[in-house]
Amino acid sequence: MSKAKYGVGDLIMLRDGPLRNARTDGEFKILAVMPDSDGQVQYRVRSQSEGFDRRVSSSDIDTERSARSKVVVQQTASAVAKEPWFKASSIKVRK
Numbered sequence: 872m873s874k875a876k877y878g879v880g881d882l883i884m885l886r887d888g889p890l891r892n893a894r895t896d897g898e899f900k901i902l903a904v905m906p907d908s909d910g911q912v913q914y915r916v917r918s919q920s921e922g923f924d925r926r927v928s929s930s931d932i933d934t935e936r937s938a939r940s941k942v943v944v945q946q947t948a949s950a951v952a953k954e955p956w957f958k959a960s961s962i963k964v965r966k
Contacts, residue, residue, distance in 0.1 A: 875904045875912045876929065877937070883916065884936040885927065899925070 877883060882898040899916040902924060907913060911928040918925075 875914075876934075877901055877904075877914065877932070879903060882938050883914075884933045885931055886933045899927075 879901055881901045883901060884898060897918055897920055899918050901914050901916055903915040905913040905915055905926065908928070911930055913926055913928050914932075916925050916927055917923070
């Protein structure tokens with residue numbers, strides 16, 4: 872099972888290929904991360920110029936032209952902090 876590189880709200884670009892329509896230019900916004908198929912993560916995406924959603928796999932995404940995921944940046948920042956999210960000393964109890 873592959874790990875999703877992009878998260879909901881990220882903007883991606885699709886790869887150019889011989890089977891792609893000429894209208895696949897532009898950025899696509901990720902609407903949902905779907906279960907993987909054949910070992911590749913799948914995403915539901917939508918372009919602002921199109922009125923429908925597409926299902927694309929991770930191999931269809933051009934990683935060089937796509938923005939880096941916000942999810943990955945947040946995960947690395949929280950991993951660096953190494954502080955617990957729950958602090959027992961911050962709880963106030965009335966007597």
